Amino acid sequence: MIKELKRLLRKNMFLYIFLLLLTSAFSFVFVLLDNPGKEDGYAGPISGMYNTYISSYDLSYNAYLKNGLSFDKYTDLFNSLSTYDKWEYVTQTSFPIKTDDDVFFSDNLLVTNNFFSHYGITAENFDFNTGFSSSYAEKTYSIVLGSDYKSMYSVGDEFTTFDFLTDEETTFTIVAFVDKDCYYTDPYSKEKISCDNYSFIPILGELANNRDCRDLLEKSFSGFIFSEKSFFEVEKEIRFLENEVGIGSLKVVDTDNTYRYQEWSKRYERMSDEVYDYINKVTWILSICLALIIGFLLTSILYKESYTWGIYLMCGRSISDIQKILLSFVLSLCLICDLVSIIVICLSKGSLICIAKLQFMYLVIVAISYLACHRVLKINSLSLLIGGKE
Amino acid sequence: MSYIQLDNLTVEYNIIKRKRKNTDESPSKKIALNNINLSLENGDFIAIMGKSGCGKTTLLNVIGTLLKPSAGDFYYNDILVNNLNEKALSDYRNSEVGFVVQHYALVDDMTVYDNIALPLSFRHISKKEIKERVSSLLNKLDISDKALNYPFELSGGEKQRVAIARALINNPSLILADEPTGALDEATGKEVMNLLKSLNKKGITIILATHDSDVASYANKILRMRDGSFI
Numbered sequence: 001m002i003k004e005l006k007r008l009l010r011k012n013m014f015l016y017i018f019l020l021l022l023t024s025a026f027s028f029v030f031v032l033l034d035n036p037g038k039e040d041g042y043a044g045p046i047s048g049m050y051n052t053y054i055s056s057y058d059l060s061y062n063a064y065l066k067n068g069l070s071f072d073k074y075t076d077l078f079n080s081l082s083t084y085d086k087w088e089y090v091t092q093t094s095f096p097i098k099t100d101d102d103v104f105f106s107d108n109l110l111v112t113n114n115f116f117s118h119y120g121i122t123a124e125n126f127d128f129n130t131g132f133s134s135s136y137a138e139k140t141y142s143i144v145l146g147s148d149y150k151s152m153y154s155v156g157d158e159f160t161t162f163d164f165l166t167d168e169e170t171t172f173t174i175v176a177f178v179d180k181d182c183y184y185t186d187p188y189s190k191e192k193i194s195c196d197n198y199s200f201i202p203i204l205g206e207l208a209n210n211r212d213c214r215d216l217l218e219k220s221f222s223g224f225i226f227s228e229k230s231f232f233e234v235e236k237e238i239r240f241l242e243n244e245v246g247i248g249s250l251k252v253v254d255t256d257n258t259y260r261y262q263e264w265s266k267r268y269e270r271m272s273d274e275v276y277d278y279i280n281k282v283t284w285i286l287s288i289c290l291a292l293i294i295g296f297l298l299t300s301i302l303y304k305e306s307y308t309w310g311i312y313l314m315c316g317r318s319i320s321d322i323q324k325i326l327l328s329f330v331l332s333l334c335l336i337c338d339l340v341s342i343i344v345i346c347l348s349k350g351s352l353i354c355i356a357k358l359q360f361m362y363l364v365i366v367a368i369s370y371l372a373c374h375r376v377l378k379i380n381s382l383s384l385l386i387g388g389k390e
Numbered sequence: 391m392s393y394i395q396l397d398n399l400t401v402e403y404n405i406i407k408r409k410r411k412n413t414d415e416s417p418s419k420k421i422a423l424n425n426i427n428l429s430l431e432n433g434d435f436i437a438i439m440g441k442s443g444c445g446k447t448t449l450l451n452v453i454g455t456l457l458k459p460s461a462g463d464f465y466y467n468d469i470l471v472n473n474l475n476e477k478a479l480s481d482y483r484n485s486e487v488g489f490v491v492q493h494y495a496l497v498d499d500m501t502v503y504d505n506i507a508l509p510l511s512f513r514h515i516s517k518k519e520i521k522e523r524v525s526s527l528l529n530k531l532d533i534s535d536k537a538l539n540y541p542f543e544l545s546g547g548e549k550q551r552v553a554i555a556r557a558l559i560n561n562p563s564l565i566l567a568d569e570p571t572g573a574l575d576e577a578t579g580k581e582v583m584n585l586l587k588s589l590n591k592k593g594i595t596i597i598l599a600t601h602d603s604d605v606a607s608y609a610n611k612i613l614r615m616r617d618g619s620f621i
Contacts, residue, residue, distance in 0.1 A: 003511070011499055311495045313456060315509040315556070316484020318476045 001325055008329050012301050019297055019333065020340055026290045027341035027348075027358065029283050071209040071217075073247045078220055080241045082112050082204060087234065090114045091203050091223035092184070110203040110219060118226065119184040121195055126176035134201065136216055137208035143172040146196040147180040172201075221250060291361055294337075298330055298369040323374065330369045334362045392429040392465070393595060394453065394564070399426040399462035401448050401618075422448040424618040426462070430597070432563065435590040437598045437609035445618040446599035450566045453597060454487055455479045484509055488557025488565045490586075492572035494549040496541040496556075503528075503537040506555045513560075527555040531585070547578035554585060565589065567598045571605050583608045 009016060082089045093110040115121070116128040123144060126132075134141045145153065153159070153174050160171045182195040203220045207213040227234050235252045242250065309322045341358050401423040423445050430436065438446045451457035452464060455471060464471045466482070474482065489495065496505050503524055510520045528534040531551045541549055550570060557565055567586060571579030587608050590596050598609055606612050614621045 007499070308497050311497055311508070312512075313480075314454070314483065314489045314495060316480050316512045316560075318480035320476060321480070321512075 001321070001328065004325050005328050005332065008301075008305065008325070009332070015297060015301055016333065019294060020337060022290065022294060022297075023337035023341050024344050026287070026294070026361075027344035027350075029287050029290060070247055071214065073245050074217055075207060077241060077245045077247060077250075078217060079204075080245065081221075081223075081225075081238070082114065084237070084241065086229065086237060087225045087227035088114050088118050089223055089225050090118050091220055093203065093219045093222050095201070095219075107198045109198060109200050110216075111200050112203055112223070115184070115200070119182070121182040121184065122179050123176035124179060131175055132200075132202050133205050135206040136213050137206045139170070141170060141172045141201060142175040144176045144178060144200040145174055146178050146194075146198045147182075148197045149199075150177050287361070291365055295365050295368045295372070298333065298365070299372040302326060302329070302369065302372075326374070327370055330366050334366050338362050393432040393434070393467060394428070394430040395463075395465040396426050396428040396452075397463040397465075399423055399428075399449075399452065399464060400460050401445075401452060401457065402460040421618050423452070423459070426618075426620065428613075428620070430595060432595055433590070433593050434611065435587070435596045435598070435609045436611045436613060437600055437606035438613050438615055439600060439603065439606050440615035441601065444615040446615055447568055448618075449615075450568050450597060450599050453564075454489060454566050455482055484512055485560050486562050486564055488554075488560070488562040490550070490553050490557050490565060490567040490570045492569035494541070494553045494573075496549060496552060498541055501538050501540055502533065502544070502552050505541065505552055506559055508556060509560050523559060524555075527558060531555050545578075546574045547581060550574060550578070550582050551585070554582070554589075558589070562594065564595045564597070567596060569600055570598070571600075571602070579605065 082091070089112060091110065091112045092115055095108050095110055109115075113128050113132055116132075126144075128144075132142060132144060155174055155176060157174045158171050159174075160169050178195045178198070178200070180196060183192045184195060185192055203216070207217060225234055225238075229237070238250060238252055309317075309326075312322055313319070338358070342355055345354055345358065400421065403420045403422055404418075426449065438449060440446055448457065452459050455474075459472065466486070471479070471482070497508070500508070506524050506527060507520050510523065524537075525534070528537055531554065533548055533551050533555070536544060536548060536552070541552070544552065550573075565586070570586065571582055574582060583605060586596055586598070590610075596609070598606070600606050
């Protein structure tokens with residue numbers, strides 16, 4: 001049988017090489033099919049909301065504040081911003097906390113009460129409007145922890161850290177634990193962030209006109225305004241509040257530009273989805289065509305051999321012997337083509353699913369070719385050989 | 391019991407017609423062989439004559455076990471061939487029967503030597519023995535100088551001699567010849583028929599299917615067929 005197999009391969013060498021080339025192309029198509037379409041979408045901003053970022057990075061502002069001048073005015077401005085009824089002002093400024101030994105909390109935020117209501121963050125038996133406040137003047141600090149810390153602390157526990165506003169020891173009182181699986185959305189990255197391992201300290205509170213509180217106030221201005229108004233309207237309102245208080249020059253950034261850019265990205269992504277779907281359909285059709293071509297070529301090779309099989313039958317081979325030769329030929333051919341395909345897929349960084357799909361396709365090709373040739377053998381070979389033509 | 395005996399042998403083909411709507415038309419059948427009874431002794435040389443489509447080739451196919459009868463019994467040396475399994479049937483074709491057909495049935499990409507040795511290659515026979523037996527036949531049939539040639543390099547008569555050599559390689563007791571001179575000129579046809587006659591004289595049973603009465607005249611007995619039956 002090996003001799004007959006060799007003969008078949010030798011006789012069909014050119015077709016064999018052609019099939020190998022075709023198989024390589026076939027594999028590329030599969031790699032194309034395997035390409036990732038779209039990434040999972042991020043959590044976008046609330047529809048119709050515009051983000052405006054304001055910060056205190058202004059030279060005149062810093063100069064005033066650092067010297068303690070107009071401290072009361074800036075405090076009033078901050079209170080006006082955070083309680084203004086035409087928008088939601090959310091401050092979420094990170095700060096470091098250290099223990100004696102090491103950094104204790106990885107994620108810490110100074111936030112306004114609006115932060116919790118804006119993102120729908122809740123804590124069991126706790127009202128953020130009334131219970132979440134600190135007196136920075138008297139150095140009494142309340143803290144809300146994420147649910148991950150529930151196993152370590154209880155409400156009412158106190159702990160001491162360094163390096164909050166100063167390098168001095170600072171004692172925090174735990175007032176609540178945020179409910180499990182609460183999230184907030186990063187206004188820039190739009191990523192949903194779990195609150196489970198976060199700690200939150202109120203940014204509003206009684207302030208003293210000392211250096212620490214002035215630093216805190218400076219930090220506090222860094223926040224986001226969520227409004228249905230456009231950036232220009234929001235900026236106008238901010239300037240209005242500044243004028244009202246009699247102080248100015250907060251830096252106002254139109255984060256909507258970023259938002260727009262993200263919108264473009266999303267639109268592009270949607271377009272990519274459509275293109276991907278289109279390519280997906282085309283590649284599937286192409287794959288089926290290629291599979292049919294390979295199947296057809298194999299069948300034609302074996303059809304050509306049906307005359308020889310008829311001779312084999314006459315000379316004492318059984319049908320099952322010929323079927324074994326046929327199957328060995330198709331299998332050996334597909335096996336080599338398959339190996340070539342796997343190499344091509346690996347080089348093209350295709351996935352295991354891609355390889356699995358290919359194996360399935362080859363199984364189908366082998367089955368179709370084998371059945372087709374079996375049928376050809378049954379119908380044609382003898383009639384080609386026996387029977388005179390008078 | 392005879393060397394070959396056919397009892398009420400029938401072969402039917404199904405001709406499947408496309409089914410029409412709202413009809414229960416069943417596939418129609420064509421009877422290729424109709425209740426054939428035949429008894430042959432070892433060493434007989436019979437010619438079966440008849441028009442195209444009368445069933446000559448079908449009869450040879452049944453005796454050559456390339457086709458299973460629809461009904462009836464086929465005995466070979468008292469063995470009911472109908473009951474044999476596929477392996478036994480292929481052994482029968484390999485060792486007991488030699489085929490000679492009109493268009494030679496040679497494998498194009500094999501040399502004359504390999505074509506003649508083909509039936510031996512299906513058995514576990516040493517290369518040395520294969521070489522001896524093939525060489526002997528090549529000499530007997532006067533084609534030893536063509537051993538390494540391919541079929542397309544041979545004349546019709548040479549091709550047919552190669553086919554006869556292949557049919558004889560396993561020393562069969564029966565040769566089935568279907569229009570063996572159909573593709574040859576008259577002189578070469580006569581050569582081939584003389585060759586078959588000489589083989590018969592050596593004790594080989596020959597069943598010859600032909601439409602040519604001159605070719606049939608080489609046989610000891612002529613049977614005529616029409617519509618699947620002996621006349």
